[in-house]
Amino acid sequence: xxEHRHSKLSNFEEREKILPSRKIxxxxxxxxxxxxxxxxxxxxxxxxxxxxxxxxxxxxxxxDIEPERxxxxxxxxxxxxxxxxxxxxxxxxxxxxxxxxxxDVALIATVLHELNDPLSYLQDAKRILRTPGEIWIIEWQxxxxxxxxPLTERHPIDYWVSLMEQAGFDNIWVQTxxxxxxxxxxxx
Numbered sequence: 001x002x003e004h005r006h007s008k009l010s011n012f013e014e015r016e017k018i019l020p021s022r023k024i025x026x027x028x029x030x031x032x033x034x035x036x037x038x039x040x041x042x043x044x045x046x047x048x049x050x051x052x053x054x055x056x057x058x059x060x061x062x063x064d065i066e067p068e069r070x071x072x073x074x075x076x077x078x079x080x081x082x083x084x085x086x087x088x089x090x091x092x093x094x095x096x097x098x099x100x101x102x103x104d105v106a107l108i109a110t111v112l113h114e115l116n117d118p119l120s121y122l123q124d125a126k127r128i129l130r131t132p133g134e135i136w137i138i139e140w141q142x143x144x145x146x147x148x149x150p151l152t153e154r155h156p157i158d159y160w161v162s163l164m165e166q167a168g169f170d171n172i173w174v175q176t177x178x179x180x181x182x183x184x185x186x187x188x
Contacts, residue, residue, distance in 0.1 A: 021049040033057035040111030044073030051082035109138040122167035137183040
């Protein structure tokens with residue numbers, strides 16, 4: 001994976017301006033009591049917001065390859081009072097260290113474009129979903145923006161939808177934001 005211009009953006013307030021986490025999670029249909037995996041959770045931008053929304057009856061599994069990010073995420077979860085609802089998992093490479101059929105939702109935010117094999121990762125994400133389960137993807141639009149990965153690492157919406165279908169997802173829903181695309185699918 002390569003480091004992009006957004007990788008150091010750990011300040012929630014700054015990031016919230018370009019990627020409104022609460023609004024996005026509500027658009028996807030997050031519910032109280034859900035068990036969500038944030039795959040590539042980083043500093044916890046979505047994981048912590050999700051933990052606030054799913055509440056004490058829900059749970060968030062935060063997965064990342066960087067132990068420092070997970071440590072920061074734990075600190076932020078403690079500060080925001082959602083520490084009990086967030087569990088962190090250190091991943092090795094492009095595998096997801098969660099049990100099969102263990103979560104209701106898999107969220108993958110601005111990660112797929114960095115992977116060597118995004119199709120295999122989507123298939124692994126499908127493995128961890130209960131039936132019925134949903135996958136929520138946030139990716140950069142295939143156009144130049146002030147921040148984010150180079151245009152050469154971005155893909156058109158049809159590419160992501162095709163990969164989701166190949167991985168076994170259906171009922172795919174797409175919404176665009178100025179710099180991002182939101183994609184939701186159901187496991188079959």
